[in-house]
Amino acid sequence: MLEQIREPLLAWYRENKRQLPWREEPTPYHVWVSEIMLQQTRVEAVKEYYTRFLQALPEVKDLAQCPEEQLLKLWEGLGYYNRVRNMQKAAIEIVEKYGGVMPADYEKILALPGIGSYTAGAVSSIAYGIPRPAVDGNVLRVITRITENPEDILKQSTKKKVETALQEIMLEDCPGDFNQSLMELGATVCVPNGMAKCEQCPVAQMCQAHAHKTVLEYPKKTPKKQRKIEERTVLVIQNGQEFAISRRPPKGLLAGLYELPNREGYLSEEEILSYVKDLHLLPLHIREAGEAKHIFSHVEWRMKGYFIKVAATEEKKVGSLIFVDRKESRGKYPIPSAFSAYRKFIEEDF
DNA sequence: AACACGGGGGG
DNA sequence: CCCCCAGTGTT
Numbered sequence: 001m002l003e004q005i006r007e008p009l010l011a012w013y014r015e016n017k018r019q020l021p022w023r024e025e026p027t028p029y030h031v032w033v034s035e036i037m038l039q040q041t042r043v044e045a046v047k048e049y050y051t052r053f054l055q056a057l058p059e060v061k062d063l064a065q066c067p068e069e070q071l072l073k074l075w076e077g078l079g080y081y082n083r084v085r086n087m088q089k090a091a092i093e094i095v096e097k098y099g100g101v102m103p104a105d106y107e108k109i110l111a112l113p114g115i116g117s118y119t120a121g122a123v124s125s126i127a128y129g130i131p132r133p134a135v136d137g138n139v140l141r142v143i144t145r146i147t148e149n150p151e152d153i154l155k156q157s158t159k160k161k162v163e164t165a166l167q168e169i170m171l172e173d174c175p176g177d178f179n180q181s182l183m184e185l186g187a188t189v190c191v192p193n194g195m196a197k198c199e200q201c202p203v204a205q206m207c208q209a210h211a212h213k214t215v216l217e218y219p220k221k222t223p224k225k226q227r228k229i230e231e232r233t234v235l236v237i238q239n240g241q242e243f244a245i246s247r248r249p250p251k252g253l254l255a256g257l258y259e260l261p262n263r264e265g266y267l268s269e270e271e272i273l274s275y276v277k278d279l280h281l282l283p284l285h286i287r288e289a290g291e292a293k294h295i296f297s298h299v300e301w302r303m304k305g306y307f308i309k310v311a312a313t314e315e316k317k318v319g320s321l322i323f324v325d326r327k328e329s330r331g332k333y334p335i336p337s338a339f340s341a342y343r344k345f346i347e348e349d350f
Numbered sequence: 351a352a353c354a355c356g357g358g359g360g361g
Numbered sequence: 362c363c364c365c366c367a368g369t370g371t372t
Contacts, residue, residue, distance in 0.1 A: 034367085035367065035368095036368095037367090038366085038367040038368090039366090039367070039368045039369075040355090040356080040357090040365085040366055040367090040368055040369095041356085041357080041358090041366065041367085041368095042357095042358070042359070042365090042366055042367095043366090043367080044358090044359080045357075045358065045359085045366090046367090077356085077357070077358095078356075078357075079355080079356025079357045079358085080355055080356055080357085080368085080369090081355085081356080082355070082369080082370080083355095083368090083369085086369080086370085113369095113370090114368095114369065114370085115369080116368060116369045116370085117368090117369095118367075118368060118369085119367085119368075119369085122367070134367075136366090136367045136368070137365075137366065137367075137368085138366085138367065139367085155351080156351080179367095180367090183367055184367095186367090187366090187367075192364075192365065192366085193360085193361070193363095193364065193365080195361085225352095225353090252354085252355085253354080253355070253356090254355090254356080255355090294356095294357090295356090295357085296354095296355075296356055296357080297354080297355065297356065297357085298353075298354060298355070299354090299355095336356075336357085337356080337357065337358090338356085338357090
């Protein structure tokens with residue numbers, strides 16, 4: 001039954017596909033970069049990053065050799081920073097084991113760091129014409145609606161079943177277009193949050209949910225648990241024309257990125273001043289720099305900021321703090337957007 | 351199977 | 362405010 005979707009979907013895709021940067025020259029490297037960027041990330045957000053990234057690193061070997069600092073800078077603001085670290089690990093592996101060319105083999109692609117079944121299927125099918133499914137959130141939504149499948153799409157067993165079902169109906173002929181047609185339909189027609197444009201859908205006639213007017217009930221998913229809330233105190237420490245940043249640990253949230261110094265909990269001004277003194281810095285003034293909130297997928301930071309001016313020091317490194325020139329540092333250190341509310345204080349003076 | 355891991359656009 | 366996005370790795 002499901003195989004009936006093939007032809008109408010392909011025909012629809014050829015007429016309606018969007019023109020996207022990574023569709024212009026779908027080499028394995030280009031497809032790979034785009035697919036990694038597109039993980040949990042919207043097309044619109046990816047476009048500029050994609051172009052800039054490939055301009056800086058046109059080939060796999062450039063990625064393999066890129067300094068970490070520049071790599072993170074290219075990724076700054078995209079989120080999920082392990083994506084780019086894993087991509088570099090994979091690039092190094094591709095250079096060492098495969099002569100700098102992504103292998104044309106699903107299993108070998110799947111074995112690369114940062115590549116799971118979705119990305120392996122996408123790269124295999126789009127770049128190499130290998131008939132493997134690429135099941136992402138769009139595809140899960142489209143297929144569970146067409147088949148009126150009540151299983152929880154957040155369960156990997158459901159994803160596995162959809163992959164198997166699609167593998168069985170895939171032909172050798174243009175698997176990349178077939179996969180992309182499902183994703184494109186999900187992204188532009190069979191959209192989430194109850195506004196599906198069924199009147200535009202090339203497979204509405206064979207859609208169970210459409211037939212039974214239950215489209216809004218799909219896909220089924222278990223409610224996600226609520227975010228943890230963390231209170232933090234953020235410090236903008238100014239030393240003349242310099243301000244303090246520090247590097248985050250190599251693992252965990254925002255690994256390896258730079259940040260404004262910050263502490264768990266809401267500290268009193270006295271506690272902040274004694275913290276600054278413990279760093280062997282002499283605080284001259286302190287004032288509030290306002291409150292800010294930043295929401296991650298699994299945690300929410302509620303921040304109170306303080307602006308602190310310290311007596312001049314020549315030291316560039318004080319404990320874990322690094323004093324950097326506020327102008328010259330601007331394009332240099334990747335600082336996540338969680339701190340964007342306090343960036344303006346860096347430019348300010350008392 | 352559950353959780354960690356960013357950030358932003360849209361209702 | 363909530364949803365969810367061309368998901369993967371770790372535990």
